[in-house]
Amino acid sequence: MGARWADFQYEIYLNGMNGTVPRLPTDLTRLEELAEHRLGPGPVGYVAGSAGNGSTERANRAALERRRIVPRMLRDVEERDLSVRVLGRTLPAPLALAPVGVLSIMHPDAECGAARAAAAQGVPFILSSASSTPMETVAEAMGDAERWFQLYWGSDREVTRSFLGRARAAGFSVLVVTLDTPLLSWRPRDLDRAYLPFLHGVGTANYFTDPAFRAGLDKPVEEDPNAAVLRFLGLFGDAAHTWPDLAFLREHWEGPIVLKGILHPDDARAAADAGMDGVVVSNHGGRQVAGSVAAADALPGVVGAVGDRLDVLFDSGIRTGDDIAKALALGARAVLLGRPYAYGLGLDGQAGVEHVVRSVLAELDLTLALSGHASPATLDPSVLTEGSD
Numbered sequence: 054m055g056a057r058w059a060d061f062q063y064e065i066y067l068n069g070m071n072g073t074v075p076r077l078p079t080d081l082t083r084l085e086e087l088a089e090h091r092l093g094p095g096p097v098g099y100v101a102g103s104a105g106n107g108s109t110e111r112a113n114r115a116a117l118e119r120r121r122i123v124p125r126m127l128r129d130v131e132e133r134d135l136s137v138r139v140l141g142r143t144l145p146a147p148l149a150l151a152p153v154g155v156l157s158i159m160h161p162d163a164e165c166g167a168a169r170a171a172a173a174q175g176v177p178f179i180l181s182s183a184s185s186t187p188m189e190t191v192a193e194a195m196g197d198a199e200r201w202f203q204l205y206w207g208s209d210r211e212v213t214r215s216f217l218g219r220a221r222a223a224g225f226s227v228l229v230v231t232l233d234t235p236l237l238s239w240r241p242r243d244l245d246r247a248y249l250p251f252l253h254g255v256g257t258a259n260y261f262t263d264p265a266f267r268a269g270l271d272k273p274v275e276e277d278p279n280a281a282v283l284r285f286l287g288l289f290g291d292a293a294h295t296w297p298d299l300a301f302l303r304e305h306w307e308g309p310i311v312l313k314g315i316l317h318p319d320d321a322r323a324a325a326d327a328g329m330d331g332v333v334v335s336n337h338g339g340r341q342v343a344g345s346v347a348a349a350d351a352l353p354g355v356v357g358a359v360g361d362r363l364d365v366l367f368d369s370g371i372r373t374g375d376d377i378a379k380a381l382a383l384g385a386r387a388v389l390l391g392r393p394y395a396y397g398l399g400l401d402g403q404a405g406v407e408h409v410v411r412s413v414l415a416e417l418d419l420t421l422a423l424s425g426h427a428s429p430a431t432l433d434p435s436v437l438t439e440g441s442d
């Protein structure tokens with residue numbers, strides 16, 4: 054219920070009566086700067102960095118900030134409910150944690166810390182193929198909480214088939230297939246430091262524990278880790294896939310499938326034609342195509358093309374509760390939160406991720422209430438205006 058999210062505001066003020074203030078800022082746009090000061094330059098550079106000169110990342114923020122909410126008054130927002138129906142399930146709020154690989158570079162609790170935080174708050178956790186912890190270990194840390202698996206759809210069918218079987222057996226219920234990363238982009242912050250976590254064996258846990266992956270190695274991973282890393286780099290992506298290949302995934306995954314990285318209405322139509330259940334409008338947080346269309350600018354076109362055929366989710370640039378409100382008003386059913394929770398993890402482990410989730414949802418609840426909306430259901434494009442800068 055909405056009130057539950059807004060309770061965080063009172064909790065913070067009440068703690069203040071004992072002289073306690075939050076350990077992390079409640080304006081989540083400040084987390085990046087804090088992380089830059091407190092965390093190692095290689096890891097924070099990897100998370101904060103993006104493609105080219107960063108223009109896509111800046112465009113993502115500008116496209117959200119340019120849109121402004123027009124608040125309405127006297128509409129009875131006393132009882133509020135942020136829950137939404139997405140992919141046949143009810144989520145307590147229109148939010149999931151985005152797949153973010155290699156989280157052990159942020160904090161030793163890594164994916165398990167983030168997953169426990171998501172579980173504690175009732176928000177789905179999307180585990181990356183490139184996690185630093187095997188999927189079974191993360192699943193165990195979550196109990197029966199909602200978890201989705203993100204697939205890097207690589208060039209080895211046996212490894213893909215094995216990942217899908219393992220993910221289903223470990224209780225991951227939705228498959229999120231990332232299409233925008235068949236190759237890593239030109240990322241100057243990482244290039245200038247010659248920093249790539251995988252070369253140090255971070256982010257390869259699902260592969261190194263996988264029977265199909267291991268079967269393709271001449272020597273066990275433990276005996277020749279470099280050969281294993283090279284095999285990982287050779288197969289994690291596949292730039293030769295085309296739309297008909299989706300039939301393979303449809304055949305081997307029983308639950309909902311969501312395609313992540315959709316920016317063109319025709320690609321969204323192709324997803325629906327291929328029997329997919331959802332898309333994530335995303336440019337990977339500006340980390341893949343420098344000069345790409347801002348994700349929020351691509352959202353209305355995709356919603357117009359397929360909004361009545363499948364569920365449209367959104368990420369890339371979400372930093373605040375009002376950003377979420379804007380994405381929902383543009384037609385997204387829910388959003389994924391990326392970098393902010395990775396910084397929260399880096400700065401304060403599981404508690405940091407919970408702080409980030411509770412802050413952004415409290416802010417969303419209060420933003421909706423103060424704008425005249427008791428639930429996401431009344432949001433539509435008419436709620437927004439494009440103010441002059």
Ligand SMILES: Cc1cc2nc3c(=O)[nH]c(=O)nc-3n(C[C@H](O)[C@H](O)[C@H](O)COP(=O)(O)O)c2cc1C
Binds near residue numbers: 231
């Ligand atoms: C450090 C880092 C690692 C990421 N790893 C993955 C990944 O393994 N799989 C994936 O689909 N997306 C990955 N993403 C992209 C996120 O899922 C999401 O699309 C992006 O973070 C959204 O942009 P934002 O964080 O700027 O809002 C990663 C993003 C970051 C910052």
Ligand SMILES: O=C(O)C(=O)c1ccccc1
Binds near residue numbers: 337
């Ligand atoms: O860094 C990323 O953005 C990313 O998505 C990724 C790609 C390959 C492996 C791990 C993460």
